[in-house]
Amino acid sequence: MPVVRTLLSQLSRAIGRQSALSELRWMQQALSNPPPGISPACRSLDEMVARRVRGEPLQYILGSQPFGPLDLAVRPPVLIPRPETEDWTLRLADSLTPSPATPFRTLDLCTGTGCIPLLLCHLWPPGSTHATAIDISPDAIQLATENAARCGISTHAHAHASTHPENTFTPILADLMHLDFANQALLEPPYDLITSNPPYIPQAEYDVLPASVKDHEDIRALLGDTPSPLASGMPSQDRAKGLTFYHRIAALVGEHGLLRAGGTLALEVGQGQAREVAAIVQAKAGVDKIDVWKDPWGKERVVVARR
Ligand SMILES: C[S@@+](CC[C@H](N)C(=O)[O-])C[C@H]1O[C@@H](n2cnc3c(N)ncnc32)[C@H](O)[C@@H]1O
Incomplete structure (x- = not known):
């Protein structure tokens, strides 16, 4: 095994000495004291350093990422939760007050690791929310299920858990772009809260993303201008701006009554998209009070609307 000094100089050449010192320490900690429930992605420090030097994100190498007080398992190709998502989810949790007497049905579209609904389930009192989490990726649904277990949140195969004394999490493999998505028995509208951090990066921006993102994270988690027959009423320039998912989510809320009157819709947006997303949800989702939160x-960073 190469000595630590050699590994430090290899890593320093790739990411700079200060970062290399910190990351090497975290790698050593992850090997000697892995977080409970995380199977280490690597068995040795030299394997970790070799992967990092090749440009893999540190979180995939360590196998976990903090998200508020949670420590979530992460692995490729499921998107690594970002600090801006953590920030608004904490703020959202503080701004709403579900209780066991008036529990919230929560729907998280494009759930990835399950980070948003799992943090809400963790922070809100037991029995105050029943969250359904949708993703098109089997890897994401598998990981979200594992993360629920890791966070001690009960997982239900069906969302029919509204009288459960604990908070519950129901991960479901589904394509929200599918024509029949809103009519599937798996959904139980109306929801009190709908959250989403959908793919929102336009192709032109995706093309210039760093290799550390493009080579490891699922393109379906990032690209927001995928062609969709359901986006037919959408102005063509909106697809090129990465806004396809917002049109679809707003239509689901407006046309299919997914959100109850008085309910909250919280959508993470990309840089420069907030005003256009606010206009889309105002026009299509039948919401009135619209706020934009900064990161x-x-x-x-977030468009928060009430119906
Ligand atoms: C930007 S990631 C967000 C993941 C997670 N919510 C987070 O904040 O870290 C978007 C997620 O949307 C999922 N996705 C992409 N297209 C989808 C579709 N048509 N239906 C459902 N989920 C989809 C991807 O698999 C990915 O997990």
Whole structure:
């Protein structure tokens, strides 16, 4: 096994000495003391460093990523939860007050690791929310299921759990772009809260993303301008701007009554998209009070609307 000094200089050449020192320490910690429930992605420090030098995100190598007080399992190709998503999910949890007497049905579209609904389930009182989480990727649904177990949140094969004394999580493999999505028995509208961090990156921006993202994270988790027959009423320039999923989600809410009156819709958006997404949900989702929340870096990051 190469000595640590050699590994440090290899890693320093790739990411700079300061980052290399910190990352090497985290790698050593992950090997000697792996977080409970995480099977280590690597068996040795030299394997970890070799993967990192090849440009793989650190989180995949360590096998976990903090999300609020949770420590979620992550592995390729499921999108690594980002700090901006963590920030608005914590704020959303604080801004709403479900209780066991008036529990929320929560629907998270495009759930990935399950980070958004699992954090809400963790933070809200037991029996105050029953979350359904949708994703098109079997890898994501498998990982979200594992993360629920890891976070001690009960998983139900069916969403019919509204009288359960605990918070519950129901992960479902489904394509929200499918014509019949809203009519499937798996959904139980109306929901009190609908959340989503959908794919929103336009092709032109995707093309110039760093290899550390493109080579490891699922393209379906990122690209927001996929062609969809359901986006037929959408202005063609909106597809090129990565807005396809917002049109679809707004139509699901507006036409299919997915959100109850007084319910909340929270959508993460990409850079420069907030005003257009606000206009889309206002026109199609039948919502009125619309707010835009900024992320900790001052960027408009979430459109929050009430029906
Ligand atoms: C930007 S990621 C967000 C993941 C997670 N919510 C988060 O914030 O880290 C988008 C997710 O949408 C899923 N997705 C893409 N197309 C979808 C579709 N048509 N139906 C359902 N899920 C889809 C991807 O598999 C991916 O997990």
